[in-house]
Amino acid sequence: MPHSEALTPAQRAIGDFAPKLVSLTDDVLFGDVWERTELSKRDRSLITVAALITNGSTEQLQYHLARAKENGLTEAELKEVIIHLAFYAGWPRAMSAITVAKDVFGA
Amino acid sequence: MPHSEALTPAQRAIGDFAPKLVSLTDDVLFGDVWERTELSKRDRSLITVAALITNGSTEQLQYHLARAKENGLTEAELKEVIIHLAFYAGWPRAMSAITVAKDVFGA
Amino acid sequence: MPHSEALTPAQRAIGDFAPKLVSLTDDVLFGDVWERTELSKRDRSLITVAALITNGSTEQLQYHLARAKENGLTEAELKEVIIHLAFYAGWPRAMSAITVAKDVFGA
Amino acid sequence: MPHSEALTPAQRAIGDFAPKLVSLTDDVLFGDVWERTELSKRDRSLITVAALITNGSTEQLQYHLARAKENGLTEAELKEVIIHLAFYAGWPRAMSAITVAKDVFGA
Amino acid sequence: MPHSEALTPAQRAIGDFAPKLVSLTDDVLFGDVWERTELSKRDRSLITVAALITNGSTEQLQYHLARAKENGLTEAELKEVIIHLAFYAGWPRAMSAITVAKDVFGA
Amino acid sequence: MPHSEALTPAQRAIGDFAPKLVSLTDDVLFGDVWERTELSKRDRSLITVAALITNGSTEQLQYHLARAKENGLTEAELKEVIIHLAFYAGWPRAMSAITVAKDVFGA
Secondary structure, three states: OHHHHHHHHHHHHOOHHHHHHHHHHHHHHHHHHHHOOOOOHHHHHHHHHHHHHHHHHHHHHHHHHHHHHOOOEEEEHHHHHHHHHHOOOOOOHHHHHHHHHHHHOOO | OOHHHHHHHHHHOOOOOOHHHHHHHHHHHHHHHOOOOOOHHHHHHHHHHHHHHHHOOOHHHHHHHHHHHOOOOOOOHHHHHHHHHHOOOOOHHHHHHHHHHHHOOOO | OOOHHHOOHHHHOOOHHHHHHHHHHHHHHHHHOOOOOOOOOOEEEEEHHHHHHEEEEEEEHHHHHHHHHHOOOHHHHHHHHHHHHHHHOHHHHHHHHHHHHHHOOOO | OOOHHHHHHHHHHHHOOOOOHHHHHHHHHHHHHOOOOOOOHHHHHHHHHHHHHHHOHHHHHHHHHHHHOOOOOHHHHHHHHHHHHHHHHOHHHHHHHHHHHHOOOOO | OOOHHHHHHHHHHHHOOOHHHHHHHHHHHHHHHHOOOOOOOHHHHHHHHHHHHHHHHHHHHHHHHEEEEOOOHHHHHHHHHHHHHHHOHHHHHHHHHHHHHHOOOOO | OHHHHHHHHHHHHHHHHHHHHHHHHHHHHHHHHHHOOOOHHHHHHHHHHHHHHOOOOHHHHHHHHHHHOOOOOHHHHHHHHHHHHHHHHOHHHHHHHHHHHHOOOOO
């Protein structure tokens, strides 16, 4: 396995525990799907964050909120995503997302 | 109640059956939240569609895919949303969404 | 199997296909749990309907909305359950429930 | 923002981070919907708790179990809600709810 | 696109509408993951069916119940999966699955 | 209540807090359903783990991964269940399951 600074997020999270899931994540999900130009990375972050909030996947939300900022979404936009999804995913999902976002955004 | 051509989607779907839900939908959700400029209508459609696919809410997806096109999303972008969410919401949700999208897009 | 008029809902829905699920439903769920006096039947209908709306289990909602009326809930109360849950389960779940309720209540 | 003792739960949980979500929660959800007389506050707590258990929203369950007691539900009734929902939301949701309830009820 | 008799299930369901989803399904999901020997095809059908029942993905359940039989699971085993999951995914999911299974098994 | 070493998992987790849920778990779920021979205990563990991963019930996953090993599933098989379900329950559910599995398997 390469030096730590060269590790992908999947390698850090999964490592030698399930190498096939690492390669599916790195080669197919991030290396292929995320790189397709049919949607911008900003838009992909937008729908990924929306899916995680809707699913209550707060553990993955932390990573993807940070990634969303790298992909060009502002904190104001991401907060508005949570407000909007309070209606479409329900208040409890929005409240859980707020807790994570406050932590990620250092609020 | 106003003439049929003036009815909002909520008035058509809910009507006199639950007037409070009509006014919450028309005044708060569409009249207030959707109109906020913190996110464009295109982005709001993007996350709404993502939430519906993730939740398996295929009944609402039909309306919101059409609305998404009115809000500036192309069919190619919306198909790519489904492909992307196959990974984040799971294959079954993507397959159900494909069925609805084929119907809405006349494919 | 007894005469049709004597069949339980589970016997009608499942029948000889999965007799164990029939007996678990009739003897444990309806015969034991629903009969416990710690909660009234009205309250049990209230939380059952809430669970079905939240889960998007519209197929079971039809039966349980009718049963809820038999257990003393009014149509006005059941509509209000849907309005309340628009916030806690999200708008799409409420809209799907409205469709079923309109059908069951003959609206 | 008012003195701490005057803060609403939404102000405490969300604060300046997303003021629009605070006002939607305080003015629309709690100030309007929860105050409607079509359902008693006790019944609203009952279905809110049922929705949270069904959705696996354990983070919000803590607050709403305490609120449910203020709204007139007994601990015995709330435990029975969990037992009943073991069947309608599945055993895992009930087991997670038991953990929260034991904590809230000081058991 | 090849002759109809040579079409994969994904080609039939998705076709030219989203070719990337077809190739991800045929090459990655079915061509790679399902072919890995770490789990037998019978076991993969077992967990796929369990995931679909738990998620309420009844539309995909029809195809996968038939595939499960091809992969060596008996109807008696598949019924028992539904009975078992009544407890772990909740009664409503089991009841929806029974409806699909009765149809697929010609009961 | 019997000596600690004789306690069932349900007695340890629920105890005197909700005795009816203990007896339903011990007598009906474990004492009756899990003992039925229509599915082996290994297969029951397989679908239980699949249901928990799909539902995001990570709290219960810890116990059931350990039980799955007692019922004859290898760590390699259980890792493969997670990889397979990345596609059917979505990547976020798989990533959460990996975290629990690494902990349970001491990786």
